[in-house]
Amino acid sequence: MKRILVTGGAGFIGSHLCRKLVGEGHEVVCADNLFTGSKKNTRALLECDNFQFLQHDVVQELQVEVDRIYNLACPASPIHYQRDPVRTMKTSVLGALNALDLAKRVHGRVLQASTSEVYGDPQVHPQPESYWGSVNPIGIRSCYDEGKRAAETLFFDYHRQYGTDVKVIRIFNTYGPNMDPKDGRVVSNFIIQALKGEDITVYGDGRQTRSFCYVDDLVEGMLRMMESRDGFIGPVNLGNPGEFTMLELAKKVIDLTGSKSKVVHCPLPQDDPTQRKPVIDLAKRELGWEPKVSLEEGLKKTISYFEDVLSHSSSIRD
Ligand code: NAD
Ligand code: UDP
Numbered sequence: 237m238k239r240i241l242v243t244g245g246a247g248f249i250g251s252h253l254c255r256k257l258v259g260e261g262h263e264v265v266c267a268d269n270l271f272t273g274s275k276k277n278t279r280a281l282l283e284c285d286n287f288q289f290l291q292h293d294v295v296q297e298l299q300v301e302v303d304r305i306y307n308l309a310c311p312a313s314p315i316h317y318q319r320d321p322v323r324t325m326k327t328s329v330l331g332a333l334n335a336l337d338l339a340k341r342v343h344g345r346v347l348q349a350s351t352s353e354v355y356g357d358p359q360v361h362p363q364p365e366s367y368w369g370s371v372n373p374i375g376i377r378s379c380y381d382e383g384k385r386a387a388e389t390l391f392f393d394y395h396r397q398y399g400t401d402v403k404v405i406r407i408f409n410t411y412g413p414n415m416d417p418k419d420g421r422v423v424s425n426f427i428i429q430a431l432k433g434e435d436i437t438v439y440g441d442g443r444q445t446r447s448f449c450y451v452d453d454l455v456e457g458m459l460r461m462m463e464s465r466d467g468f469i470g471p472v473n474l475g476n477p478g479e480f481t482m483l484e485l486a487k488k489v490i491d492l493t494g495s496k497s498k499v500v501h502c503p504l505p506q507d508d509p510t511q512r513k514p515v516i517d518l519a520k521r522e523l524g525w526e527p528k529v530s531l532e533e534g535l536k537k538t539i540s541y542f543e544d545v546l547s548h549s550s551s552i553r554d
Pocket of ligand 1: 243244245246247248249250267268269270271272273274292293294295307308309310311312313327331349350351352406407408409410411416
C-alpha cells in the first residue's frame with residue numbers, strides 16, 4: 237500500500253480518483269483549496285481512516301511524505317478558468333513546480349493531469365501525441381492552454397535535469413457524476429437543461445466536435461499510467477475516440493431524458509476548438525487501456541446522478 241497525494245482531489249475527476257485509491261487501501265491525502273471543488277464530493281471518504289483532506293493552495297509548497305503524487309489541481313471549465321486567468325496560470329505553473337519539487341525531495345513519482353487543450357484548435361485530426369498543437373498564446377483560453385503546456389515543459393525538464401520520476405497524461409473531455417452543475421461544461425449544461433425542460437444552449441452552429449470519456453474509464457487509465465513501466469513517461473492521450481458534434485450530443489440527451497426541451501443557438505465563445513478526437517494507440521500499447529463505456533451508457537449514469545441532484549435542490553442555477 238502506498239501513501240498518495242491527490243491535488244485537486246475535491247474536484248470532479250479527483251473525487252473519483254480518491255474514492256478508487258481509498259477503496260484499494262492506500263493512504264490518500266487530498267489537497268484542495270475548494271476553488272471549484274467541493275467537500276461534498278469527498279464527504280463519504282472523510283469517514284475513512286486512510287483518507288485525509290487538507291485545505292491547501294498548490295501555489296504554496298506542501299510538505300508531506302508520499303510515494304505518489306497525482307497533480308490535478310486546476311479549474312478545468314472555461315467559465316472558471318477564465319474567471320481569474322492570472323490565478324489559473326499560477327495554479328498550473330507554480331502548482332506543477334511545487335508538485336515536482338515535492339516528488340524530487342521524497343524520491344516519489346508524480347503524474348501531471350494535462351489536457352487535450354495543449355493541441356489548441358487542432359489542424360491535425362485526430363490528434364496523436366506527436367502533434368505540437370495550434371494554440372493562441374494571447375486569447376481568453378490561453379491562461380489554461382499555455383499554463384498546461386508550461387506545466388508539461390516543467391515535467392519534462394525536471395525529468396531530464398534531475399531525473400525526477402514523472403508521468404504525463406493528456407485528458408480529453410471527461411464527464412460523469414460529481415460534475416459541478418454550475419460550471420458550464422457542455423454535458424452538465426445539456427443534461428440539466430433537458431431535465432428542467434429549459435432550452436438547450438448550443439454554442440455556434442453546433443457542428444464543432446468533442447470526444448467524451450466516462451470518468452470511470454479515465455480513472456482506470458490514470459491508475460495504469462501511474463504504475464506503468466519505468467522509462468515510459470508519456471505524454472499519453474486518455475480519452476474516448478468516439479467523436480460527436482454538439483448537435484448530436486444535444487439530440488442524445490433529449491432522447492435519453494425524454495425531454496421536451498428545444499435547441500437554441502447562442503454565440504460561439506472565442507477560440508472554441510472546432511474538432512477534437514484522440515488517437516489512443518499509445519495508451520492501448522503501453523497501458524493495455526481503452527475506454528469501455530459508450531456515450532449512451534455514460535450519459536444514462538450521469539443523467540441519473542443529476543436527477544438525484546435536482547431532486548435535492550430546487551434552485552441549482554441560482
Ligand atoms: P474541477 O474543477 O472539478 O477540479 C479541479 C480541482 O482543483 C477542484 O477541486 C479545485 O478546487 C482544485 N483547485 C483549483 N485550483 C487550485 C489551487 N490553486 N490549489 C488547490 N486546489 C485547486 O476539474 P476536473 O474536471 O476534475 O479536472 C481535474 C484536472 O483534470 C484538471 O487539472 C484539469 O485541467 C484536468 N482535465 C480535465 C478534463 C475534463 O474534461 N474534466 C479534461 C482535460 C484535463
Ligand atoms: N458548449 C455548448 N453549449 C453549452 C456549453 C458548451 O454548445 O452550454 C460547447 C462549447 O462551445 C464547446 C463544447 O460544447 O464547443 C465543449 O465545451 P466544454 O466547455 O464542455 O469543454 P471544452 O470547450 O473545454 O472542450
